[in-house]
Amino acid sequence: VVMIASHHDGPWASAVEDSSGMALVLAQAHYWSKRPVEERPHKMVFLMQGGHMSGGAGLLAYIDAHRDELDDVVLEVHLEHAALETEVVDGEVVATDVPVPRWFFTSRIPVLEKTVFDALSAEELGRSMVVAPDAFGEQPPTDGAMYHREGVPVVNFLTAPFYLFDSMDTLDKVDRAHLVPLTRATIRIVNSTAGETAAGLRSQVEQSTEDVAAG
Numbered sequence: 001v002v003m004i005a006s007h008h009d010g011p012w013a014s015a016v017e018d019s020s021g022m023a024l025v026l027a028q029a030h031y032w033s034k035r036p037v038e039e040r041p042h043k044m045v046f047l048m049q050g051g052h053m054s055g056g057a058g059l060l061a062y063i064d065a066h067r068d069e070l071d072d073v074v075l076e077v078h079l080e081h082a083a084l085e086t087e088v089v090d091g092e093v094v095a096t097d098v099p100v101p102r103w104f105f106t107s108r109i110p111v112l113e114k115t116v117f118d119a120l121s122a123e124e125l126g127r128s129m130v131v132a133p134d135a136f137g138e139q140p141p142t143d144g145a146m147y148h149r150e151g152v153p154v155v156n157f158l159t160a161p162f163y164l165f166d167s168m169d170t171l172d173k174v175d176r177a178h179l180v181p182l183t184r185a186t187i188r189i190v191n192s193t194a195g196e197t198a199a200g201l202r203s204q205v206e207q208s209t210e211d212v213a214a215g
Contacts, residue, residue, distance in 0.1 A: 001060040005141040007052035024079035041194035078144030078156040102128040105140035105156040119188035123181040
């Protein structure tokens with residue numbers, strides 16, 4: 001199984017948080033629905049979780065209800081926040097054409113890290129970083145965090161513009177110019193899992209430097 005997910009709720013108009021993530025997931029569902037089954041690398045699951053602003057309630061509930069299925073998940077891709085930088089013009093906050101720096105929290109699996117790097121390069125997605133899922137703590141700061149905690153290989157896309165939790169999160173702040181490249185990059189990443197098994201990919205996880213030092 002390959003899971004592609006986001007959350008569907010936000011506090012305001014929430015064009016970036018997280019309508020943009022929903023658009024990216026729906027684009028994946030549209031693309032893979034047009035591919036014959038034999039051209040899909042694995043069974044595809046598309047998921048929109050709720051309760052993001054309530055401590056990730058939807059994520060936690062899904063994990064609890066489907067924990068016995070997680071051993072079959074080759075990769076969980078979470079897509080959140082295609083966002084633009086802003087500037088102040090005449091006292092108003094307006095969007096620029098510059099994307100907010102992108103984080104791709106990727107499990108410490110060398111072949112997966114290289115796949116993500118190559119996909120971002122191929123689609124010319126500058127201002128992007130491949131980041132370990134535990135770079136900022138025990139789990140990535142995304143709505144897909146618990147998949148990593150459950151041992152599922154992840155690629156979690158996230159940006160963090162300052163206006164996410166404000167009423168200024170409107171459609172003009174969505175990084176529309178890169179929705180298609182982000183979609184193509186995700187397709188490349190998903191396709192790279194063809195022939196991989198969940199157990200096989202998980203066996204390639206490398207320890208963090210902290211784990212090595214502790215060991």
